[in-house]
Amino acid sequence: MTSRRIEIVRAARELLEHGGPAALTMRGLADQLQIKAPSLYKHLPDKGALELAIVVDGFEQAALAFEDAVLDAEDPLAAFVSAYRVFVADHPHVYRLMTEGPLPRDDLPPGLEERTAAPLVQATGDPARARAAFGFIHGMVSLEMNGRFPNDGNTEAAWARGLEAFRAPSVATELLT
Amino acid sequence: MTSRRIEIVRAARELLEHGGPAALTMRGLADQLQIKAPSLYKHLPDKGALELAIVVDGFEQAALAFEDAVLDAEDPLAAFVSAYRVFVADHPHVYRLMTEGPLPRDDLPPGLEERTAAPLVQATGDPARARAAFGFIHGMVSLEMNGRFPNDGNTEAAWARGLEAFRAPSVATELLT
DNA sequence: GTCTATAGTGGGATAGAC
C-alpha cells in the first residue's frame, strides 16, 4: 500500500549517503526515482517527514546491530564499540543526521531511543558510566569522521584507553577494590 | 587599514551566535552593518573566507582560555574541561562551525591548532590519553549541546567519571602502580 | 500516482558608477 513511500525513503537515504546533505533535495530525489518533484508530495507531507523517516530507519538499523553485537560477547563494550564504528563508517551522513541538531523525540516511535541505548547500558553496567562511554564513543567517531586526528598510532591507543576506562568492572576486578 | 574587515567578521560572528548558521547570510550581515551586501565583497573574497575568519577567531579565543585555565591549576584536566564547557556554552554555533565538517588546516595560521590542543596534552600527560580525553570532552559537549541527555544527575556523574579516567596520573598514584 | 505549470523565497555573487 505505502510501498511507494518506502521506496522513496530508501532512495533518499542512498542519495544522502552518497552525496551528503546537500544532495538530498526534493528535485534530486525525484530525478533519482525518474519522476517529477511534485509527485513526491503525494507520499510525504514535506521534506522534514523525509528526513525523519531516514533517522528512524537509522536508529532501527543501529539498534539491531548493537543488540546483535553485544549478545554473548566476551567483552560487550568492545563489541559494542566495534559495531558502532562500523555503523558510522558505513553511513556517516545518516549518522550526522541522527546526531547533529536536536532530536525530534516526540516524532520517534516510542521506545526506539531507549532500545538503541540499551546495549551500551548493559555493556557498561551503570547509567553514569554508560553516559560517559557514549560521550567518548560519539566524540571519537565524530572527530575521526571529520579527519580531526593525525593518522598516527595514537587514535587506536585512545580507543583502547576509553574501553579500559568505561568497561563494566569484572567480578575479579571488583574483588580487588 | 583592514579594520573594516575586522568589524565585518565580528558582526558576522554575532550574527552566527545569535541566529545560528541560517542567519549568517551576506545579505543579513550587510543589514546588520547598515550597508548593502555587494559592499562586503570589497573586504572579503566570498562567504567561505568569512566563515574561515570566524573559525580562526574561535580557535584563538579558545587557545587563550585553555592556556589560562591550565596555568597553575591544581587539577589541570578539571580546569581545562571547565574552560572548554564555558567556551562551548558561550559560543555554541561558533563551536559547531569549528568542529563540524573537515577542518581547512591549510588555511589556518600555522601552529594554531597545536597551540589550542597543547593545554590538554599537558593536562593529561600523554598523547594517547589526550586524544581519548578530547574524544570524551567533545562528545559530551556535543551531546549536551543537542539536548541528548535527560536532565537527571547522571550527566555530571559522567563528567566526573571521564575526568577520573583521563587525568594524568599523580606521583602518588604512580608509586602505587 | 504522475504530470505541467508556476508561485514564492532566498541565497551568492558580479558589473560598473560614484
Added chain:
DNA sequence: GTCTATCCCACTATAGAC
C-alpha cells in the same frame, strides 16, 4: 568604501489536469 541594478542559481511547495 559604498552604491544601484541585476543575474543566476537552487530550493520547497501548491494547484489542478490526466
